Amino acid sequence: xxxFIILSLTFTAAVDQTVVPVGESFNVSVTVxxxxxxxxxxxxxxxxxxxxxxxxxxxQSTQINFINGNLTKSTSYIYDYQMIAEKEGQYxxxxxxxxxxxxxxxxxPIIINVKKGVSGGRSAPPSSRPLNRIHDFRNEAxxxxxxxxxxxxxxxxxxxxxxxxxxxxxxxxTSLTDVQLSGPxxxxxxxxxxxxxxxxxxxxxxxxxxxxxxxxxxxxxLLFPLGETDVKINPFPVQVVIRGxxxxxxxxxxxxxxxxxxxxxxxxxxxxxxxxxDAVGELEISTQIDTLNISVDSPFSLKIIISGxxxxxxxxxxxxxxxxxxxxxxxxxxxxxxxxxxxxxxARTFTYLITPKVSGIIEVPEIDWTFxxxxxxxxxxxxxxxxxxxxxxxxxxxxxxxxxxxxxxxIAYILPVSYKKVSLIPKxxxxxxxxxxxxxxxxxxxxxxxxKTMGDRRYASLKAIPKQLKRGFRKLEKEIQxxxxxxxxxxLTLVLLKFIKxxxxxxxxGMKKKELxxxxxxxxxxxxxxxxxxxxxxxxxxxxxxxxxxxxxEMSKDLKNLKEVINALH
Amino acid sequence: MLCISLLxxxxxxxxxxxxxxxxxAQYEKALEEYNTLLDRxxxxxxxxxxxxxxxxxxxxxxxxxxxxxxGWFLDPSNENIxxxxxxxxxxxxxxxxxxxxxxxxxxxxxLRVFSYLxxxxxxxxxxxxxxxxxxxxxxxxxxxxxxxxxxVLFFVFSLIGFSIWYGxxxxxxxxxxxxxxxxxxxxxxxKELMRVDKAEEGSLVREDSGWWLILxxxxxGGWIDSTAAALVIPE
Numbered sequence: 065x066x067x068f069i070i071l072s073l074t075f076t077a078a079v080d081q082t083v084v085p086v087g088e089s090f091n092v093s094v095t096v097x098x099x100x101x102x103x104x105x106x107x108x109x110x111x112x113x114x115x116x117x118x119x120x121x122x123x124q125s126t127q128i129n130f131i132n133g134n135l136t137k138s139t140s141y142i143y144d145y146q147m148i149a150e151k152e153g154q155y156x157x158x159x160x161x162x163x164x165x166x167x168x169x170x171x172x173p174i175i176i177n178v179k180k181g182v183s184g185g186r187s188a189p190p191s192s193r194p195l196n197r198i199h200d201f202r203n204e205a206x207x208x209x210x211x212x213x214x215x216x217x218x219x220x221x222x223x224x225x226x227x228x229x230x231x232x233x234x235x236x237x238t239s240l241t242d243v244q245l246s247g248p249x250x251x252x253x254x255x256x257x258x259x260x261x262x263x264x265x266x267x268x269x270x271x272x273x274x275x276x277x278x279x280x281x282x283x284x285x286l287l288f289p290l291g292e293t294d295v296k297i298n299p300f301p302v303q304v305v306i307r308g309x310x311x312x313x314x315x316x317x318x319x320x321x322x323x324x325x326x327x328x329x330x331x332x333x334x335x336x337x338x339x340x341x342d343a344v345g346e347l348e349i350s351t352q353i354d355t356l357n358i359s360v361d362s363p364f365s366l367k368i369i370i371s372g373x374x375x376x377x378x379x380x381x382x383x384x385x386x387x388x389x390x391x392x393x394x395x396x397x398x399x400x401x402x403x404x405x406x407x408x409x410x411a412r413t414f415t416y417l418i419t420p421k422v423s424g425i426i427e428v429p430e431i432d433w434t435f436x437x438x439x440x441x442x443x444x445x446x447x448x449x450x451x452x453x454x455x456x457x458x459x460x461x462x463x464x465x466x467x468x469x470x471x472x473x474x475i476a477y478i479l480p481v482s483y484k485k486v487s488l489i490p491k492x493x494x495x496x497x498x499x500x501x502x503x504x505x506x507x508x509x510x511x512x513x514x515x516k517t518m519g520d521r522r523y524a525s526l527k528a529i530p531k532q533l534k535r536g537f538r539k540l541e542k543e544i545q546x547x548x549x550x551x552x553x554x555x556l557t558l559v560l561l562k563f564i565k566x567x568x569x570x571x572x573x574g575m576k577k578k579e580l581x582x583x584x585x586x587x588x589x590x591x592x593x594x595x596x597x598x599x600x601x602x603x604x605x606x607x608x609x610x611x612x613x614x615x616x617x618e619m620s621k622d623l624k625n626l627k628e629v630i631n632a633l634h
Numbered sequence: 635m636l637c638i639s640l641l642x643x644x645x646x647x648x649x650x651x652x653x654x655x656x657x658x659a660q661y662e663k664a665l666e667e668y669n670t671l672l673d674r675x676x677x678x679x680x681x682x683x684x685x686x687x688x689x690x691x692x693x694x695x696x697x698x699x700x701x702x703x704x705g706w707f708l709d710p711s712n713e714n715i716x717x718x719x720x721x722x723x724x725x726x727x728x729x730x731x732x733x734x735x736x737x738x739x740x741x742x743x744x745l746r747v748f749s750y751l752x753x754x755x756x757x758x759x760x761x762x763x764x765x766x767x768x769x770x771x772x773x774x775x776x777x778x779x780x781x782x783x784x785x786v787l788f789f790v791f792s793l794i795g796f797s798i799w800y801g802x803x804x805x806x807x808x809x810x811x812x813x814x815x816x817x818x819x820x821x822x823x824x825k826e827l828m829r830v831d832k833a834e835e836g837s838l839v840r841e842d843s844g845w846w847l848i849l850x851x852x853x854x855g856g857w858i859d860s861t862a863a864a865l866v867i868p869e
Contacts, residue, residue, distance in 0.1 A: 386829060388852065424723040425695050427813065427831045450813070452695055454721060478656050478687050479680040479714060481649045481671065486678045486708045488803060488867070489749050500757035507764030514771040 074098065075107070075162050076269035077171035078276030084178050089118055089148045094160050094171065095276065097140040097269060103164070107143060110158040118146040149178040172271055210237040211304060213282075213322035214272075215249075215297055218406055221328045222295075225344030225375040226438055228287045228327060229259065229406040232300055235270070235277040241315050242305035249283055249322075252296040253329075255378050259284040259403050286403055287327075288375045295327040332436060337445050339432030341383070345374015345407075347435045349382075349446050353428070359456045363417045366428065368395075368448065371411035374435070376401050381414040385429040391419045420455035427452055529566050533559070533630065537623070544619045552619055553604040556626060560600055563630055577601055589633065596629045652684070661691040679709035686718060695722070696811035696832035703809060703835075703866045707802075711742040722833055745799035752796045755789040806838035807866040808848055814863075816856025820845035827856040838865065 080091045094107050109117060123142045149155060154177050159170040211234075218229035232249060243265060261283055270279035282302065289295050299321040306316040352367040368382055377399055384392045393416070401410030420426055428451040437444045490496070536559035543552040561572045564580070568587050572580055581594055589597075603622060606612050614622075652667035665688040671681055682705030689698035699722050705715045728734040743751075762785045766778045813832050817824040820842040836850035846863060849855040 387831065388828060388854070389831065422723075425699075425721055425833060427695065427833070429813065429829065429831070452693065478653060478684040481652075481668075481676075481681045481684060482678055484678055485675060486746070488707060488745050490746060493749055493753075496753040497756060500753075500760040503757075504760045504764055507767055511767045511771050514768075518771065 074269040075160075075169035075171060076271060076276055077157070077160050077174060078271055079157070079174055079176060082174075082176050082273070082275075084149060084176055086152055086178055086180050087148065087150060089146050090176070092145040092147060092157060092174070093276070094143040094145065095140055095269060096143075096162060096164075097138060099138060101139050101141060104141060105163060107160045107162040109145060109160060112147070112155065112157055114151055114153065115147050115149045115155055115157070118148055120145050149176075152178050152180055154178075174271075211235070211240075211306070211318065211320055213300060213302055213320055215300065215322045215325055217297070217325060217327060219327065221330060222289055223330050223332060223344060223436060223438065224289050224292055225342060225378065225436070226289065227345075227375070227407055228254075228289070228295065230285045230287055230297060231281060232283040232322060233270075234265070234280045234282050234302065234304075235272060236267075236279075236304075237277055239307040240304050241307050242303075243282070244303040245282065246301050246303065249285065249300040250298040251285075251287060252298070253290050253293040254287040254295050255290055255375070257286040257288070257377065257403060257408060259286050286406065286408060288378055288408075289327070289329045290378075292329050292331050294329050297322075297325040297327070299324050333442065336436075337432070337434040337443050339382075339445055340434035340436070340443055341380045343370065343374065343379055343433070343435035345372060345376070345435065345438055347372040347374050347376075349433050349448060351448050353451055353453075356451065356453045357456070358420060358453060360420050360423050363393075363419045364453070366416045366418055366451075368414045368416070368431070368433075369411055370414075370433075373407045373409050374438070376408050376410055376412045379412050381416075382431050382433045384416055384418075384431065387426075387429055389420060389422050389426045390428065391421060393417045393419075420453065423455050423457040425452055426455050529563065532562060532566075536562070537627070540623050540626075544616055544623065547616055549613055549619065550608060553607040553622075556600060556622060557604040560597065560626055560629070563633070564597075567633060593629050593632045596625050600626060600629070656684070656688065659691070661688045664688050665692070677708070679705040679712050679715060681705075682708065683712070683715050683718070686715075690718070694811075694832075696809060697864075699833040699835070700809040700811060700864050700866065703807065707867060708744060708746070710744050723835075740795045740798055743795055745796070745803060748792060748796040748799055751792040752789075755785065755792040759785040759789045803867050808836050808838050808846065808863050809866060810834045810836075810858070810863045812862040814858050816848075816854075816858050818856065820847070820857045824857065828854060830856070830858055830862070 074097045075095070076097075077092060077094045080093070084090045096104050096107070106122070109120075121144045123144070125140045125142070154175060157174040157176065159173055162169045214233045214235060216231045216233060219226070222228055230249075230251075234243065248261075260281070262281060265280035265282065267278040267280045270277055272279075283300070287295060301319055301321040303317065303319045306318065348371055350369045350371070352369070354365045354367075358364045366384075370376065370379060370382075381395045381397060384395075395414040395416045397412065397414050399410065399412045401408050401412070403409070418428065428449055430447055430449040432445065432447055434443050434445040436442070536555065540552060540555055540559065543555065564570060564584070565572045568584070570580070570583055575583075577598070581598060584594060584597070600622060603614075607614060648667050648670060652664045652671075655661070655664035655667065665685065668681060668685045668688065672685070682701045686698045686701035686705065689695070689701060699719075702715055702718050702722075705712065706719060709715065728737060759782075762778060762782050765774065765776060766782060768774060769776070769778060810830055810832055814830050815822075816827045816830050818827055819825075830850070834850055836848040836855075838846050839849050839855070840847040841860070842857075844860050845857045846860045847855065847857050848863065
């Protein structure tokens, strides 16, 4: 990596030694440095109690760097104030001030210690005190300590996820022709966000331990500790080429490295809430749900937006609670963040696709989310949701507009309320069956009674048969003897029908012959008996309605047939 | 009589007030008024529907479903209640058209109506059987047999409908009114089985020191804190 070096306007003050023997002079160099120094006035020196200014001198230098085809020019006015302290003690040299183009510049105060019998903490021996500043730089560049790397950290102890700004500076007191980084700085147990990696080094004067250097930022990162393991910043090697002189024309190549550093990571306060995963900072949570009316098996999206200042790019997605009515898929994540003021700002969005498994009103469950507030040093919990969605059955998809609007209909409006008390089952429900049961009992009783009565009658009639038969047979025999043919056959029919009526409880009188025979057949009367009955009935009709005159022998035979039938049936 | 008249006038005013509150989207106040009517012993499908609507508007869907169900038990043919219930769960139809039709008919007749149908069909059956019995001993010119078949069918239909609805009442139908966790035993020390959302329906199997073992419609079951659920038909 090749870095181009430029210089810009600066106003600094530096001493050649910070510990000065009593009565010995020391030099305060005030440098005005920039590309255009026209019209610059002499900086006004502050009055310092206990220190006398012996004299002032001014020198000028111009520095031109031509590195990889890039030309940079810088002019410096150096005002050397020779001072002396007559008494022992600690002195503060107040800021020098300079007005230039309407702006006022001032240097940092410098502290010096004046002691008896010590040799001064000079950055260079008094004999080589600079008259020509460029020349002085070149001499000092031979000293490796004149070029070094410093790693500055914003915090020395942090919580997991708390941001740390790490800045790598290059300090020089000489001219460089090239600066090459072998790679980015390396860290352990951290998430790294790049703040700046300048392609052109921008040197400016900086005082370190009261000594003036040219300083350039070569890399700045924002670190977020992962977990509770200490963060390690490894040595950062940089290769530099120091401008050569008459003895070393091509310059001197050196590799310098920063000191390793460790930043301790503290544990969170115990008993972190269940909704805490890894969010740290000053954050807020909001949600967006695209629709509350969806069909079953069609996905809808729930966006959870975490915004503010914190470890946004490291955040794990809030856990979506399990639901038997919903299927949720792993969320997609997007971030819109920027680094400013040593923090990561912006928003992180997690988009969950959720599908209803069943129809009806479904509750999308509440989500618990907790972050660690770095300002309050405590956990802060937030609840989002719940949401109610209306999942329509899939068979409603593609229906007519009217049907769709019906399915999307709101709840029915309230109805006028009456004052009646409607019960689930009528009062005294079993009692309503009692009339029917009573009716049935009465019917059964009635039928039983009738049957009993009928049984008595049948018994009585069966009992009466023999007497009536005897009487009938006697009469028929008399009519055979008197040869009263017509009367005989009329009585023969009468006896037969009366017997059938008593025996079978059939209303035989008025019944046709065929019907009578059919009824008797139903009563399981034998075929032979039926034939005899038919024969008797036909013969009786023939005698009564024709000129047929049977003999007494035939009449006796018919009487015999009648008795045979009655015997068979009785 | 005077007391009843005064009570009716007072109740009427209260209903009007509740309706006004509802129209002005003051659902909590409307709910208070309707609950007062409940406290006074008034129970009817319209009142339950309105209470359910108030809870719906307030976003308490568990209680909303609970009151819709209570109204549905009293009058399952009420179209407004049916519509609101369909927002929670659509009625599933059987693929067999005969069973589907039969189920639809039964689903629209309340237990109360089935009770009356059972009384009527039983009485009719008894009368027809009695006539048929009498006909064995006495001639009555009446077409008993076809009517007997119809009466038997009518009675069987009423009996099935009554049994189904009575079974629902006796099953101790439960609606969850809060999101809770179901455990494998009757306290929180047992294993967590599943999350139970508001407005889930199931039947109460057993009770143990403030915990209910509930069998949910999905076929899953678990013990939940009884404060997170309510019986549709209170004891």
